[in-house]
Amino acid sequence: MSEALLRIEGVSKKYGPNTVLNDVSFEIGEGEVVGLLGDNGAGKSTLVKIMSGVVDSTAGDFYWDGQKIDKMNRNVTERLGVETIFQDSALVPQMTITRNIFMGREVTNRFGFMKMKEMDAVAADVLDSVVTIEGIKSPKQLVSSLSGGQAQAVAIARAVHFKRSLLILDEPTSALAVRATEALLGYLTQLKGEGVSSVLVTHNLHHAFQVCDRHIVMNHGKKIMDARREDTSVEELTAAVVEGAVGLARFRAGTF
Amino acid sequence: MSDTPPGRRGPILEVPLPTEAISVRRKPAGEPESFFGRMNYNLQFIRGRGALEISIVLVVLLAGYVIASLISPTGFAFLNPNNLSGVISQSVPVLAILGLAAGILMISGEFDLSLGANITLSAIVFIKTSEAAGLWLGIAAGIGTGVAVALINGIIVVYTKIPSFIATLGMSFFWMGAGIFINGTSPAALTTSREGTMEYLFAHNFGSFRSQLVWLLIIGVLAWFFMHRHKLGNHIFAVGGNPAAAEAISIKTKRVKLMSFAIFGGLVGFAAILIAVRTSSIQPGGTATEDFTLFAIAAAVVGGTSLTGGRGSVIGIIVGAALIELIRNGLLLAKAPGFYITLFVGVTIVIAAIFNKLMEGKAR
Ligand SMILES: Nc1ncnc2c1ncn2[C@@H]1O[C@H](COP(=O)(O)OP(=O)(O)OP(=O)(O)O)[C@@H](O)[C@H]1O
Numbered sequence: 001m002s003e004a005l006l007r008i009e010g011v012s013k014k015y016g017p018n019t020v021l022n023d024v025s026f027e028i029g030e031g032e033v034v035g036l037l038g039d040n041g042a043g044k045s046t047l048v049k050i051m052s053g054v055v056d057s058t059a060g061d062f063y064w065d066g067q068k069i070d071k072m073n074r075n076v077t078e079r080l081g082v083e084t085i086f087q088d089s090a091l092v093p094q095m096t097i098t099r100n101i102f103m104g105r106e107v108t109n110r111f112g113f114m115k116m117k118e119m120d121a122v123a124a125d126v127l128d129s130v131v132t133i134e135g136i137k138s139p140k141q142l143v144s145s146l147s148g149g150q151a152q153a154v155a156i157a158r159a160v161h162f163k164r165s166l167l168i169l170d171e172p173t174s175a176l177a178v179r180a181t182e183a184l185l186g187y188l189t190q191l192k193g194e195g196v197s198s199v200l201v202t203h204n205l206h207h208a209f210q211v212c213d214r215h216i217v218m219n220h221g222k223k224i225m226d227a228r229r230e231d232t233s234v235e236e237l238t239a240a241v242v243e244g245a246v247g248l249a250r251f252r253a254g255t256f
Numbered sequence: 257m258s259d260t261p262p263g264r265r266g267p268i269l270e271v272p273l274p275t276e277a278i279s280v281r282r283k284p285a286g287e288p289e290s291f292f293g294r295m296n297y298n299l300q301f302i303r304g305r306g307a308l309e310i311s312i313v314l315v316v317l318l319a320g321y322v323i324a325s326l327i328s329p330t331g332f333a334f335l336n337p338n339n340l341s342g343v344i345s346q347s348v349p350v351l352a353i354l355g356l357a358a359g360i361l362m363i364s365g366e367f368d369l370s371l372g373a374n375i376t377l378s379a380i381v382f383i384k385t386s387e388a389a390g391l392w393l394g395i396a397a398g399i400g401t402g403v404a405v406a407l408i409n410g411i412i413v414v415y416t417k418i419p420s421f422i423a424t425l426g427m428s429f430f431w432m433g434a435g436i437f438i439n440g441t442s443p444a445a446l447t448t449s450r451e452g453t454m455e456y457l458f459a460h461n462f463g464s465f466r467s468q469l470v471w472l473l474i475i476g477v478l479a480w481f482f483m484h485r486h487k488l489g490n491h492i493f494a495v496g497g498n499p500a501a502a503e504a505i506s507i508k509t510k511r512v513k514l515m516s517f518a519i520f521g522g523l524v525g526f527a528a529i530l531i532a533v534r535t536s537s538i539q540p541g542g543t544a545t546e547d548f549t550l551f552a553i554a555a556a557v558v559g560g561t562s563l564t565g566g567r568g569s570v571i572g573i574i575v576g577a578a579l580i581e582l583i584r585n586g587l588l589l590a591k592a593p594g595f596y597i598t599l600f601v602g603v604t605i606v607i608a609a610i611f612n613k614l615m616e617g618k619a620r
């Protein structure tokens with residue numbers, strides 16, 4: 001196998017005296033969909049924030065295409081093409097859908113003035129091609145007028161639209177109805193075909209199992225399992241997520 | 257689900273936008289074709305942002321004034337040319353420019369309660385420099401002072417994370433003192449330098465309008481394009497609306513807030529020049545300019561600016577300023593005692609704030 005797209009080594013994170021992540025290492029291959037699983041508070045979102053460069057790790061090394069990254073921060077991840085949907089929503093409710101989708105990446109003329117018509121048209125396009133969702137009437141709607149699931153669809157549409165090399169989704173389907181969820185999962189599979197890697201954080205192990213090539217299970221800040229899809233099962237993942245390392249050992253011993 | 261599998265045609269857009277993406281663009285689904293249909297459609301989405309409602313109130317009030325003035329031209333001399341030009345092109349522009357300053361800063365999620373003290377200090381610096389070194393240096397020094405004062409406030413607020421309300425309230429006393437420090441307690445007055453170009457530029461009466469109105473038009477148009485069409489204005493809205501979201505998408509929130517403070521300062525410095533040239537003298541530590549702090553915030557709030565950031569419009573703020581000045585003028589013409597004005601403006605602000613809150617509730 002060639003170099004992994006992103007490899008993280010020995011990542012730890014402390015908030016004051018609390019160790020939230022403890023010596024976590026793994027890699028994400030090119031075009032690979034990786035499931036990041038674990039109980040509430042296991043450290044998934046923290047790991048996502050570190051990989052996206054919005055939170056500093058206390059220790060750990062990062063390699064992109066085999067090259068060491070001196071310091072992970074938002075500028076670096078932006079340049080590398082890491083795109084994230086954060087669990088604690090990343091939209092501005094008072095702004096329109098279009099302005100949210102293009103926030104920070106406005107399509108402008110060379111004086112910095114925005115091309116509103118182009119942006120509206122592309123936003124409308126993105127919305128009905130990526131995550132078809134009922135009830136969004138126009139990209140000129142304010143995000144505050146959307147339902148939770150509709151807003152989440154906008155966040156997903158934005159991330160997917162600007163996808164470049166690594167797409168990280170932190171519980172993207174938690175507010176989506178069945179149809180939109182199916183569409184999103186289907187889309188992840190398709191991105192894989194285009195060589196885009198993704199990390200999917202979810203509590204729905206069936207969804208994870210459906211689309212992910214590999215599963216990483218976190219427990220109390222530690223990685224307790226890292227298995228390819230063909231080497232594991234929904235049952236084994238369940239044991240690891242619910243009962244941690246002990247449950248995993250018992251499952252493997254056949255006594256779960 | 258759409259029929260074509262999503263993603264099949266590859267990335268729809270890489271930044272910057274390739275021309276193919278533009279050529280395949282089409283109208284958002286459901287957008288009507290006819291002119292009125294489109295207007296109605298667009299109106300439906302700008303509702304809930306305040307400017308429309310407040311404009312209706314202004315028009316109704318104006319109509320009332322005109323009728324009252326036609327019925328009793330002497331008892332309620334609203335349509336008297338002197339009154340009209342004084343209100344419309346002198347009081348309104350100054351308050352509107354200050355309202356834009358306060359409003360833009362509020363949209364970014366901050367306040368600056370040292371606005372009045374900033375006016376005093378900038379005006380004093382403008383007067384002293386103009387007297388000593390001529391008009392153009394005076395203008396530069398006045399605006400420069402406004403920007404510097406606001407930026408210092410901004411740096412304190414942004415880097416210490418103290419609520420701007422408290423930080424700038426404290427700094428307000430400091431800047432007030434600074435004015436007395438550089439000028440002494442006697443008023444700073446424009447004498448010979450006021451004649452000619454300066455008067456013509458900032459306070460000239462052209463008959464039906466005055467210089468200040470022209471400045472409001474220029475600044476209003478620039479502010480509109482900047483806030484509503486430029487990406488930096490867009491970032492100000494984003495930072496005020498949800499700083500975490502802006503940060504996550506790699507907008508530099510600190511830089512954007514400092515920029516908002518600087519714009520605030522520039523506008524305040526400019527308004528200080530308008531005020532100084534109109535009145536010819538400024539009293540350091542005086543309360544005349546101090547009143548502008550709350551009136552400017554009032555104009556912004558009445559114009560639909562959210563007190564918590566992220567929402568507001570340039571047109572709304574200008575209309576808000578006009579509404580406040582009209583109410584003030586109406587009370588004056590009706591010979592109401594002075595405290596009525598304060599009372600009335602106070603009530604207007606509270607009603608506007610409640611109205612804003614309701615609008616936010618509806619939009620949510
Ligand atoms: N900013 C912070 N300061 C202090 N502790 C934090 C902070 N952010 C997260 N934590 C702690 O780190 C731990 C891991 O949190 P994290 O959000 O990564 O969990 P998670 O796996 O995403 O959980 P969930 O499934 O509920 O989203 C939690 O115990 C949380 O309390």
Ligand SMILES: [Mg+2]
Binds near residue numbers: 044170
């Ligand atoms: Mg989480």
